Amino acid sequence: METHVYDLVGVGIGPFNLSLAALLDDIPEVKTIFFDQKSRFDWHPGMLIVGTRLQVPFMADLVTLADPTNQYSFLNYLSKKNRLYPFYFLQRLDIPRREYNDYCQWVAHELKNCRFGNKVVELDYIQNEEIFLVRVEEIKTKETITYRCKNLVLGTGSVPAMPKSFQGLSPEHVFHTAEFLNHQDRCRKAKSITVIGSGQSAAEVFRELLKEQMEHQYQLNWITRSRSFLSMDESKLSVEQFSPDYVNYFYQFPQEQKDQIFATQDLLYKGISSHTITDIYNLLYEHSVSGEEINVGLQVLTEVKRIQEKGDHYEILCHQWQQKKDFTHESEIVIVGTGYRPNIPDFIHNLESHIHWDDKGRYEVEADYRLRLDIPNQIYVHSGISHSHGVGSTNLGLAVHRNKIIINHLIGKEVFPIYNKYVFQNFNAETF
Ligand SMILES: Cc1cc2nc3c(=O)[nH]c(=O)nc-3n(C[C@H](O)[C@H](O)[C@H](O)COP(=O)(O)OP(=O)(O)OC[C@H]3O[C@@H](n4cnc5c(N)ncnc54)[C@H](O)[C@@H]3O)c2cc1C
Structure with missing residues (x-):
């Protein structure tokens, strides 16, 4: 002591x-x-x-x-x-x-x-x-x-948050974006990779994989529950909500009201930076020059319900919530961008x-x-x-x-x- x-x-x-x-x-x-x-x-x-x-x-x-x-x-x-x-x-x-x-x-x-x-x-x-x-x-x-x-x-x-229904699978094949660089070499050898989620981390991982896709030739997919790959609200007047003034303003409310306000502020921190979206779009455009078929899939409006092992692949059980339709998708590697918890x-x-x-x-x-x-x-x-x-x-x-x-x-x-x-x-x- x-x-x-x-x-x-x-x-x-x-x-x-x-x-x-x-x-x-x-x-x-x-x-x-x-x-x-x-x-x-x-x-x-x-x-x-x-x-x-x-x-x-x-x-x-x-x-x-x-x-x-x-x-x-x-x-x-x-x-x-x-x-x-x-x-x-x-x-x-x-x-x-x-x-x-x-x-x-x-x-x-x-x-x-x-x-x-x-x-x-x-x-x-x-x-x-x-x-x-x-x-x-x-x-x-x-x-x-x-x-x-x-x-x-x-x-x-904070620590990476992984939904229960995605847990218990091989950590080499199904992992959180927080582990991305530890598995990048493995990704380069994969035949197919799927990224889940459309926050900044998921977008950065997708962009990196897209950059290397021409060289490594894997099939690359990106699935999000959101209605779109939404852009973070980064305008100068919006980011004034990250100021001491706004913290003081927010603090004064009763807890119930704070929870309600917070629930409306997703796009201040959950979306994707517009420069990252631009990079991704530019890469997609580049990959498709001369009308080439690109081996990339971007799926919105789709919730991933479960991931399960199926031979040397993983089966991703998906639900398109607007059409109310279930479908499955297979991938050798699944990268989960489901954020962090305190x-x-x-x-x-x-x-x-x-x-x-x-x-x-x-x-x-x-x-x-x-x-x-x-x-x-x-x-x-x-x-x-x-x-x-x-x-x-x-x-x-x-x-x-x-x-x-x-x-x-x-x-x-x-x-x-x-x-x-x-x-x-x-x-x-x-x-x-
Ligand atoms: C990938 C990523 C990028 C981000 N980029 C930005 C950004 O650009 N701008 C921005 O404003 N925010 C960003 N954030 C959000 C936020 O700023 C960061 O998460 C930041 O790291 C938070 O800092 P922290 O000091 O609270 O905790 P952390 O950086 O999470 O550090 C906590 C530390 O506590 C240690 N620890 C935990 N428990 C114990 C224990 N029992 N004993 C000893 N040590 C312990 C851990 O080892 C860790 O080092 C980002 C978050 C992530 C995940």
């Missing part, structure tokens, strides 16, 4: 907690330590496809929106890597996703309070000492150490009796990202807060603002100024 009492222990080091760790680096009086089970920072590695871009401008790095002079800014990373000139001539705001990962790895490496290869496995609370006990297992040695802290921050992110660690249930839960079993979260607890200590949360803070909860462009709020609360003074208005449009009737 470590005897030292930390002010804050961080669980998980994805971009959200990494940003917090970076911003806290300039505040040495706050003693922090962050843990991640991975051996090093690695941002959705199975989806770091060459050519994919960050869906927010590079300014949504780990620190800039709080403090553009911070040493962990993306521009300083470029400067340290002697890449400022290429970036200047590139003239783009949307950097390659692989570069964002490399930038975060650089920051994680520079920070002294980030420990990788360490999984948080247990959590306890000592009531009379008002202290959390955090049991951490070093992955390599299996040794555990218990850390003591006053406050916690959960940044455990990763709420089981150990949170050790504190179950101290946490306020809503009637759907979700934890209640204060406006300043603290779990609603009946103890004086704080658990700040980044993950699983879409129900309380809305559609921007997983958006990287809001990470820094959220961390400003968390730091101000943790320290008990306004280290980072918070303004009332950040965007042009107004959401509240009373402030118009």
Whole structure:
């Protein structure tokens, strides 16, 4: 057991907690330590496809929106890597996703309070000492150490969501888009591949497979339940919904109304970037030059009910919901793009009796990202807060603002100024 009492222990080091760790680096009086089970920072590695871009401008790095002079800014990373000139001539705001990962790895490496290869496995609370006990297992040695802290921050992110009816099949042949790069070589040898779903990840995987199709000659299919391969709503005024103003506006509603609003906002985060759709269309056009038959199928309005093994293939049971017609489709490889779900660690249930839960079993979260607890200590949360803070909860462009709020609360003074208005449009009737 470590005897030292930390002010804050961080669980998980994805971009959200990494940003917090970076911003806290300039505040040495706050003693922090962050843990991640991975051996090093690695941002959705199975989806770091060459050519994919960050869906927010590079300014949504780990620190800039709080403090553009911070040493962990993306521009300083470029400067340290002697890449400022290429970036200047590139003239783009949307950097390659692989570069964002490399930038975060650089920051994680520079920070002294980030420990990788360490999984948080247990959590306890000592009531009379008002202290959390955090049991951490070093992955390599299996040794555990218990850390003591006053406050916690959960940044455990999300995990791939695979419908039950698609589970239990060979992971080499039926896998989530999150695993794509691990199986790309296998895909190159396949006779037929089917991608299910029409979110950004499914589209990026389909585009990559389409690019290589001429060389590898597999039959390629794409099936979606949606009425169309819908484009994400990325207009400048729409993306103002990923602003602190909109988060505050959304937060004020009763939970039932929040759930209703959230259910109408699919296209802000579930559709496909228009540049990805354009790339796909251009490739389809190119493949069909001189009227050639292309070995590609795009099927909309179709729900996949089940996938089952059939010899060396998989049978996909489909339902065209508008025509109300069932049909089957065969494929050697099936790639499932059914999104992600929040990763709420089981150990949170050790504190179950101290946490306020809503009637759907979700934890209640204060406006300043603290779990609603009946103890004086704080658990700040980044993950699983879409129900309380809305559609921007997983958006990287809001990470820094959220961390400003968390730091101000943790320290008990306004280290980072918070303004009332950040965007042009107004959401509240009373402030118009
Ligand atoms: C493929 C993909 C691309 C995306 N692209 C964008 C984009 O361009 N722009 C955008 O705004 N959003 C994007 N998102 C959404 C979102 O920003 C990311 O999911 C982001 O990674 C969320 O960061 P995070 O810090 O919450 O969690 P994560 O990045 O998921 O990290 C959580 C970390 O917690 C660790 N962990 C979990 N449990 C434990 C434990 N018990 N002990 C120790 N460590 C633990 C995990 O190992 C992991 O490293 C994307 C999402 C995906 C899936």
